Each structure stands twice: as C-alpha cells, then as structure tokens.
Amino acid sequence: MREERRIRIFYTVGAAAMSAFCLLPVAYMVLVAASSRPDVLSAEASVRLTARHFLEVLGTGSLHFPEYVVNSILVSGLSAALAVALAAPAAYAITRLELPGRMSFLFLVLAVSMFPPVSLVSYLFRMMSALGWINTYAALVLPYTAWVLPLSLWILTSHFSRIPRDLDRAALLDGCGRLAALRKVMVPVAAPGILSTAILAFIFAFNEFLFALLLTTGRNARTIPVGIALFEGLHGEIPWGMIMAAATLAVVPVVLLVLLFQRGIVAGLTRGAVRE
Amino acid sequence: MMLTFQGISKTFVSERGAVPAVRGVDLTVHEGELFVLLGPSGCGKSTVLSLAAGLLKPSSGEIRFDGELVAAPRKKVFVSPRERNVAMVFQSYALYPHLDVFGNIAFPLRVAKVKEESIAAEVARAASMLGIGELLRARPGELSGGQRQRVAIARAIVRKPRLFLLDEPLSNLDAALRAATRTELKRLQRELAVTTLYVTHDQTEAMTLGDRVALMRDGRVLQVGTPRELYESPRTPFAGSFIGPAPMNFLDAGVFEEEGRLHLRIGEEKIALSPGKAGEVRRLATGRVLLGLRPEHVRISGDPGPPALRGIVVSAENLGRERLVSVETAGGILAVLTDGEAPNEGDVVGLALPIETASVFRAEDGE
Ligand SMILES: Nc1ncnc2c1ncn2[C@@H]1O[C@H](COP(=O)(O)OP(=O)(O)OP(=O)(O)O)[C@@H](O)[C@H]1O
Numbered sequence: 001m002r003e004e005r006r007i008r009i010f011y012t013v014g015a016a017a018m019s020a021f022c023l024l025p026v027a028y029m030v031l032v033a034a035s036s037r038p039d040v041l042s043a044e045a046s047v048r049l050t051a052r053h054f055l056e057v058l059g060t061g062s063l064h065f066p067e068y069v070v071n072s073i074l075v076s077g078l079s080a081a082l083a084v085a086l087a088a089p090a091a092y093a094i095t096r097l098e099l100p101g102r103m104s105f106l107f108l109v110l111a112v113s114m115f116p117p118v119s120l121v122s123y124l125f126r127m128m129s130a131l132g133w134i135n136t137y138a139a140l141v142l143p144y145t146a147w148v149l150p151l152s153l154w155i156l157t158s159h160f161s162r163i164p165r166d167l168d169r170a171a172l173l174d175g176c177g178r179l180a181a182l183r184k185v186m187v188p189v190a191a192p193g194i195l196s197t198a199i200l201a202f203i204f205a206f207n208e209f210l211f212a213l214l215l216t217t218g219r220n221a222r223t224i225p226v227g228i229a230l231f232e233g234l235h236g237e238i239p240w241g242m243i244m245a246a247a248t249l250a251v252v253p254v255v256l257l258v259l260l261f262q263r264g265i266v267a268g269l270t271r272g273a274v275r276e
Numbered sequence: 277m278m279l280t281f282q283g284i285s286k287t288f289v290s291e292r293g294a295v296p297a298v299r300g301v302d303l304t305v306h307e308g309e310l311f312v313l314l315g316p317s318g319c320g321k322s323t324v325l326s327l328a329a330g331l332l333k334p335s336s337g338e339i340r341f342d343g344e345l346v347a348a349p350r351k352k353v354f355v356s357p358r359e360r361n362v363a364m365v366f367q368s369y370a371l372y373p374h375l376d377v378f379g380n381i382a383f384p385l386r387v388a389k390v391k392e393e394s395i396a397a398e399v400a401r402a403a404s405m406l407g408i409g410e411l412l413r414a415r416p417g418e419l420s421g422g423q424r425q426r427v428a429i430a431r432a433i434v435r436k437p438r439l440f441l442l443d444e445p446l447s448n449l450d451a452a453l454r455a456a457t458r459t460e461l462k463r464l465q466r467e468l469a470v471t472t473l474y475v476t477h478d479q480t481e482a483m484t485l486g487d488r489v490a491l492m493r494d495g496r497v498l499q500v501g502t503p504r505e506l507y508e509s510p511r512t513p514f515a516g517s518f519i520g521p522a523p524m525n526f527l528d529a530g531v532f533e534e535e536g537r538l539h540l541r542i543g544e545e546k547i548a549l550s551p552g553k554a555g556e557v558r559r560l561a562t563g564r565v566l567l568g569l570r571p572e573h574v575r576i577s578g579d580p581g582p583p584a585l586r587g588i589v590v591s592a593e594n595l596g597r598e599r600l601v602s603v604e605t606a607g608g609i610l611a612v613l614t615d616g617e618a619p620n621e622g623d624v625v626g627l628a629l630p631i632e633t634a635s636v637f638r639a640e641d642g643e
C-alpha cells in the first residue's frame with residue numbers, strides 16, 4: 001500500500017516536472033504573442049493581453065503567412081506520405097523475405113541518415129537549380145522524403161516485425177500476392193504504427209529550416225520556419241509579438257493532426273490474431 | 277487430390293548455421309485421405325506443411341499435386357502458394373485482427389473476386405457448418421480459443437481447396453473441447469472429402485483421426501501406416517514408446533537355442549518362443565534383442581504360469597479408470613496398465629508377459 005502510494009507520488013511529481021520543462025517555452029511563446037508590449041528580454045514586459053499580433057500575422061498581406069502555412073502542410077504531408085509509402089514495402093521486404101544481408105542493409109540506411117544535412121546542401125542547391133526546381137514543392141519534398149525515409153523505415157520495420165508471421169502467410173495462402181498481402185493485411189494491422197510514423201515524419205519535415213531556407217527564394221514554396229525567420233519589423237526592430245504569434249499559429253496544424261488521428265493510434269489492434 | 281513428396285529436404289540457414297529441418301522425406305497422401313504427421317516437437321512437421329503449402333521452397337526433392345510438379349529446385353519449378361489453392365489452419369490460427377468474423381471467412385473469396393452475393397451465401401454456409409453463425413460480426417479479439425479455431429477452419433473450407441493443411445489445430449483447446457472438435461473435424465473432412473494433411477504431436481489425436489499416420493523424428497519419416505499397424509507393429513523402439521496410451525516397456529533379452537527351439541533369456545528367466553515369434557527374432561539375426569511390451573498387455577497375477585517375471589511394486593498411480601503400476605524386475609522397471617485391483621507398494625507380484633503381442637527390436641536400435 002505505502003509502496004504503491006510512494007510510486008504514485010513519484011510518478012505525479014515526475015510527470016509534472018517533465019511537462020513543466022517541456023511546456024514552459026510554449027507558454028512563454030503564447031504569452032509573448034498575446035501581450036500588448038512584447039519584449040522577450042525585458043522583465044517589464046507587459047502582461048496586458050491582446051489579439052493584435054495574431055490578427056496582424058494573419059491579416060498583413062505582405063507577410064504571406066497563410067500561404068506559408070499551406071506550403072508547410074502540403075510539403076510536409078507529401079513528404080510524410082511518400083516516405084511511408086516507400087518505407088512500408090521496404091520494411092515488408094526486410095521483415096518477411098529471405099534476403100541475404102538485410103540487417104546490414106538496415107544499418108547502411110542508418111549510416112546514410114547520419115550525414116549532416118549541411119554537407120549536402122550546396123550540392124542539393126546546384127542540383128535543384130539545374131533542374132529548375134528552386135522554389136517549387138518538389139525541391140523540398142524530395143530531400144525531405146529522403147531525409148525522413150531512414151527513420152520511417154526503422155520504425156516500420158520494428159512495427160512489422162511485431163506482426164505475427166503467420167498472418168501474412170495466411171494471406172498468401174488465401175490467394176494474395178506479396179503486394180496484396182502488404183496492402184490488405186500488413187498495412188491495416190500496422191495502421192497505428194504507420195500513422196504514428198507518418199505523423200513523426202510530418203513533424204520532422206514541418207520543422208525543417210536549412211533546406212527550406214536555401215531551396216526557396218520566394219513565397220511559392222516557402223515554409224513556416226523560414227517565413228517566420230524572415231519576418232521584419234517596420235523600423236528594423238525584431239517583431240517579437242508577431243514572431244511568437246506566428247509560431248503559436250504554426251503549432252495548430254500539428255496539434256490538430258495528432259488529435260485527429262489519436263483515435264486511429266489505439267494500441268492492441270492485433271489482439272486476437274494469434275494465440276498468445 | 278494426391279500429394280507426393282519425393283526425397284524432400286529442407287535446410288534452414290540461420291545464425292546458428294545450417295539447420296536440417298526435413299531430411300529426405302518420401303510421402304504419398306491419397307485422394308480424400310486424412311493423413312496425420314505425428315512426431316515430437318521440433319521434428320519438422322510444420323516445415324513439411326509449409327513445404328506443401330508453398331510457403332517454403334524445398335532444398336532438394338520434388339513435390340507433386342496429382343502428378344504435376346509444384347516444387348522441384350533441380351528443375352527450377354516452383355508454384356507459388358497463391359496458385360496452389362491450398363488452405364491451411366495455422367498452429368496460431370492467424371486470424372486477421374482488423375476484420376470481423378465475416379470478413380475473415382470472406383477474405384479468400386474477396387481476394388478471388390467472387391461476387392458479393394455469393395460470398396454472403398458461402399460464408400453463411402461455412403459458418404453454419406461450424407456453428408459460428410451467430411458470431412459473424414465479432415472481432416477475433418472478442419472470441420474464445422475454441423471460437424477462433426472454428427473461424428480459422430471456416431476460412432479454410434469456405435473456398436473448396438485442393439488440399440487442406442492443419443497444424444496442431446486443437447492443441448490450445450481444453451480436453452473436453454478437444455475431444456469434441458476432433459470428432460467434428462473427422463466428420464467435416466469426410467463430408468468435404470478434401471485431401472488433408474494433419475499435424476500433431478499428440479498420439480491420441482493421430483490414432484483417432486488418421487486414415488494413415490506418418491511418424492516423424494529429427495526431420496525423417498520413420499514409419500507410415502494405419503494407426504493399427506503403427507500400434508501393433510512399431511518398427512523402432514521409438515515408434516513403440518511414442519505410440520500407445522503409455523510408453524512401451526523395453527526388456528533386454530539374450531537369444532539362444534535349446535533343444536531346437538529359440539529362447540529368450542530375461543534375467544534368470546528362460547522363455548521359449550512360438551514358431552511365429554521365433555521367425556521374427558531370427559530375421560533380426562542378432563544375439564541380443566529388445567523386447568517391447570505394452571503396459572496395457574502385461575498382466576499382474578499372483579501365480580502366473582510362464583512366461584513370467586517376478587518383481588516388487590515400486591509405485592502405483594491412479595489414472596481414474598486405470599492404474600499405472602511400476603514393478604522392479606530382474607530385467608528393469610516395467611510399467612503395467614491395469615483396470616483390475618492394484619497391488620500396494622512393496623508387494624511382490626508376478627507379471628505375465630505377453631510375448632505373442634510383444635515387439636522385438638535389435639538391441640542396437642534402442643539408442
Ligand atoms: N525459419 C527457420 N529458421 C531456422 N530454423 C528453423 C526455421 N523454422 C524451423 N526451424 C527449425 O527446424 C526444425 C523443425 O521445425 P518445425 O517448426 O517444422 O518443427 P515442428 O515439428 O512443427 O515442431 P512443433 O511441434 O514444436 O511445432 C526445428 O529445429 C526448428 O528450430
């Protein structure tokens with residue numbers, strides 16, 4: 001009994017500390033965005049609340065913020081979808097086919113993902129220029145997909161390897177080819193894992209800054225992180241209020257996405273598939 | 277359909293090196309037959325099923341369906357599971373957790389693009405055959421083990437396969453349900469008349485279900501025959517101890533000739549052999565044999581006439597209807613299955629040896 005209570009107290013305190021640590025910057029961001037005289041470094045920052053910064057960010061045509069939001073969502077969404085669509089068959093092959101050296105392949109993929117993006121960016125810029133893709137979605141979607149692919153592959157491989165082998169064998173005997181078994185059995189059964197992988201890939205792409213900065217030159221494909229960084233105040237001062245308001249707004253799509261799919265990410269979907 | 281395995285071997289290559297799971301298996305399963313593969317855990321039974329299904333490629337040998345090659349590595353022939361029209365009930369059931377019972381049973385029909393109206397009718401037919409008509413809207417996760425197993429069978433029979441493969445389908449059911457389902461499976465198989473390969477490590481299941489049984493060990497088939505043949509004339513001591521309600525007793529016996537008749541010597545006891553048995557022993561051409569006696573054939577009696585052994589009762593276990601009595605004799609400990617009055621521990625008893633029904637093996641074959 002006492003043991004149990006001690007554990008509960010530790011658990012609560014730990015969770016509270018962790019949440020505070022993570023949420024404090026977010027709270028600060030929202031506070032600055034909503035304060036009427038924001039000055040991030042000043043202790044006398046006003047605490048009178050206002051919606052002015054939010055309205056400015058959304059309403060000022062020259063900022064193009066709504067366009068950046070659309071760009072970000074499309075670029076990240078496409079990258080995540082593409083990465084998962086490529087990673088799923090790869091993970092199936094790695095976990096289910098008798099391929100020689102499949103473990104070495106996985107580690108090779110991991111090694112590739114360890115290249116610092118900075119080392120690639122100048123070459124990437126020249127390539128995209130040569131293709132005439134600068135300032136298009138393709139210029140971002142392609143590198144983002146490549147960038148999140150190793151991560152997606154690793155996560156999906158681990159999800160697929162937890163699905164009982166007999167399940168897709170049953171599908172093969174029931175008349176499916178390999179691809180049909182993947183589509184009709186593996187993907188639906190691994191749906192929670194696939195959704196969380198896609199969301200993770202989305203968030204990675206959504207927050208990416210370096211490629212987006214160099215591969216976009218105008219508002220056609222510019223994403224939120226770059227857009228915000230390029231905000232300029234009227235008289236050269238840093239417009240903290242608007243920056244924080246934009247950052248706050250940028251969180252909304254991600255939060256909505258997670259809330260929307262939370263119902264899909266229910267654990268225990270394989271319950272009853274095989275006897276334990 | 278007739279299934280033939282010809283010199284089939286399968287070696288897995290894994291981290292622990294080459295694992296020969298199946299070694300040179302020859303089998304013929306006749307049209308409409310219920311053929312049982314029986315053997316201890318790890319002897320390669322599931323591997324044989326996977327080879328028949330096409331989930332594994334043999335390392336060597338040939339597999340034929342009705343004489344037609346479906347797998348022959350030498351000739352580079354391999355027919356995929358999809359094209360074999362084989363149905364399997366997995367050791368693990370392998371139900372699709374994202375589909376309800378209807379969806380599970382309908383799955384093979386949907387893959388085959390059967391029209392929805394006929395799917396509904398076929399699923400209803402298969403479900404009612406197995407008494408799960410009420411469960412069509414349930415998810416596998418909500419079902420009991422017995423119900424899941426029925427769903428797995430329904431999914432297998434819904435599309436009239438050429439070959440039906442069952443991998444220990446009853447091993448997860450309780451004793452009562454197992455016995456009931458066993459009878460039902462047998463009836464179902466007769467009714468559908470589909471050639472069936474059934475895997476089990478339970479000899480009772482093999483004896484009650486099988487038209488014929490193949491006894492496997494270490495990737496090899498040791499003996500094929502009807503349950504009765506396997507029970508009455510086991511070809512190896514292993515077959516004798518694996519098949520039957522209780523493991524066979526083995527007695528070391530010397531062979532010698534006296535007054536023109538062949539005799540066995542067990543301890544101090546001399547036993548004269550009938551001409552039939554003598555012929556059997558002669559054919560082994562050996563001076564020492566292993567005498568296999570079934571516990572249910574040995575009788576305890578106060579004053580048995582020969583051939584008999586005397587011994588001390590070391591334990592007596594009550595098995596319900598019968599009692600298992602262990603008796604220490606000059607030839608070693610003998611188990612006796614009796615439904616009569618059991619003696620007490622420490623009693624000296626006489627054992628009547630059923631030499632006529634006993635099996636004889638070369639002494640070298642007992643390990
Ligand atoms: N994919 C594999 N890789 C390596 N070895 C394997 C593989 N599958 C099976 N084996 C080995 O092959 C042998 C036979 O396995 P199999 O599953 O056919 O046995 P089984 O008779 O079905 O046993 P059980 O009654 O326990 O199911 C075992 O030694 C097993 O470890």
Ligand SMILES: [Mg+2]
Pocket residue numbers: 321322323367443
């Ligand atoms: Mg097995």
